[in-house]
Amino acid sequence: MGDARPMTATARAGGNGATSRPHGRGLDLVARRSLLSDVAEVGFRLAPGDRPLVAAGDAIVAGTTIAERVRDPHLVDVPAAAADPDARSGDRWSSVGRPLARVRRGNETEIGELIYEHGGRWRLAVGEHLEPIDCPVAGVVREIRPGIGIRVRAEGRALPGVEALGDPTNGRLSLGSDRGDIRYGRLRSTSLDVGLAGTILVIGSRVDAEALTRARAMGVRGVVVSGLAGKERRDFLASEARQRASLHRLPPFAVLILDGVIRRPIAGPIAAVLEALAGSTVAISVDPPALVFDAPKVRVDPPPAEHVRVRSGEHAGEEGRWAGLAGIRRFAGGTFLEAGWVVFGDDPPRPVPLADLERFV
């Protein structure tokens, strides 16, 4: 990209050798990215057999157990006569007060979820081992669909990411030990201690699976990071699966990925939001992947309209000021791409492929 030059000859402007005169036109062609959304609706997946504990319309506070997950779901049969005549798939069923309820397989089944009726018998999803599903945000239960999911309309605002791994969680937002490193920092496992228990840590650009595992063991509730490499992602998911399988689970833990896979610093406008939220209680939602917070007093000023960020490519992570369209230009590797002029700091404008740019709205 350093040797970018125009595809066609253009008039030189001024005496600085610039190939065309930068201007502010064309900003609308730069991809937009939402910094914050006003409404956050958080989803929780349910599997057949899981037990919702709330009803649509219920107002809940952060930390409310909204459902119980059945860890060992399996099917058992009961005679159709043991269910209500108008029973439907998804209804809860209990053997209490039903003398006809004789379970064909399994022992002492008392409660379950009707799955389907076949051959004069209902099949039930039941299980003995339950674990709670807690809602990390305050809000109103909007929808409950047995076997499918629960949706909660959360109070507050959401800062969207591209992916979240783990389980929804909440905690006090901490910028880590080195506040000056919020955008570029790296979390090392040796820098973690129990003093960070209960926090959601903002890591700049890099974290490895070992640090994530140790963070969870130390009681950290979540991590916000710009990018997570595929290997670390795979190792973390494997660790998470082992954790789910264990009998004594640790509190929920989540990783919110803001940008993607490759290493890049947290975007300046996002870092400003996170700095403003430091010390506040926030939540990480997995569906959709977002940082949810209810902090009306926290004021977030949007960046200037012409503020752009290089999302990828040679200058990934750099931010600057839009200075207009540069037309089709030749970039490294022999590619010809639509480009825009961007002013980085006090440097002269540089052409950057339009597709590598984003702006926050």
Added chain:
Amino acid sequence: MTSDPRAFLAVDQGAATTSAALIGRLAHRWRVIGSLATPAPGDVDAIGTELVRRVHAADPDLADGLGLTIAGAPAGIAELASDLPRLVARSAPARTLLAMAVSDRALEPLATAARKTGWRTRGASLDGRDPLQLTAAILDRDVDVILVGAGDPPGADERRQLDELGAVVAGAVARRPELTVILAGAMADQLARIEPGGAERGGEILLGPPATAGDPPGDPLQRLLDDVRGGPDDPRRAAGRITAALADVLDRRIELIEIGFDGGLRATASPGVEGGEGTSQVSIVADAALVPPDPDDVTVDRVLAWATISLDRHRLRDRLRELRLWPWSGIAGDGARLRLAAARAALGVLIDATPDQSALPAPDLVVIAGGAFAAAPGPAVALALADVVRRPAAVAIAQDHARLLGALGVIPDPIERRQALADLVDDVLAPLGSVVIPAGIRAGASAGRLTIHAGTGASDSDLVPGGLELVDLPPGEVATAEFAFRDSVRLGARGRRFAVDVAGGLGGLLVDLRDVPLRLPDRPERRRELLDAWQESLWVTRDR
């Protein structure tokens, strides 16, 4: 639209790219004035404004001739652009279909039909699976449509469990009224169970033919699945129409190959003979996307096999995941070559999924489309096609550089569509050149001689087995290539002497004397070197 528009915008809103082309009427025919593409979701108004501005900057008289007269810039340009009539093609979002049957044997044709019609396909059968797993699979919110099928009459292995499968589906579907359900073959008998009287549903319940019915087998079910997947303005759904129109306009056998963000498309069409109807066949394969949503080891291996940059598996997977997240970013540098490696891998998936179309006679013209090829130089695109589609034939290759075929395909009236295409075909298709691939060449110092008779004279060269011969033949030029092989080879037919008419293009004439099918070294370094050597001369603008 006004009664007599002299310009309009043809817009293609794809999954990864929003593109628009400004079409103007000049000298009593439609011409492409300019085009621009941005990452999706792009601002079509902004694209239109920039296109109009460029026309004004380049040729004010042309702008006036197209009725693009500005009242007052720059607000006038934006207003002018927003008032332009638009022809819009919108790609249907990628959707997931769950195919279900009693047995794995019965499931296979259902899943195949779905895979060929652009669905992200999952499969589930009662064979060795807990009904609870089947229920969970149906209740997964990522599933948009379920296709439940059985033979008609059902096979011996199906009859016993059809009722239970119907009960499982009925139980789960009752919880998801928004789900579209297709009951194919004998599963239609379960309709009363799945749709009890008075039940309120948002999704449709459709009855379809058995998966193996029709000629060719599965065709009627594929048509139904295609109808369900795409809307009327989905360009992939219109691919058969536009390819048939192209075959009709050019009077040649056409193959349209597209690799996009959410899938690949292969459409073949032949012109009608003696006033008869032409024929076309379309396959849309979701697995042939540039990068699947979650690239697995198989995908990484496929791309690694074509990569010319040195990356270990982890880094390549990261680059692919990044490409999936931000499909247009990071193109500069080695990004374009990585995209082309991923495009080759996806093209391989597409070709493997459509053996019936590979068995058809070779087309006269292959049209390349889709964002996967957009950033690469034309000659490199032609080589990518030759690398993967190893058909012993001589074919011309062109590229839909302005992404117009999709938009033209959604014109509902066939006569208007044909007329628009007849006007625009020379502007729509950028000629990349011709590729000649003889098969059965034996190793040795020389395979024979090639003589090119072009308007500028004749040239003669030696044919080296295993090599690539690049002959400069500019766009618009037509030549005759005379091959005199030392041994008998296959080039359409078997023989030693062939005379082939070839068309020029950005890449000229590529005579590909490599193996059919292509054999690459197993050692990664050696393979990379070889691929790089083949591509070196075609990335003519690469840094040195």
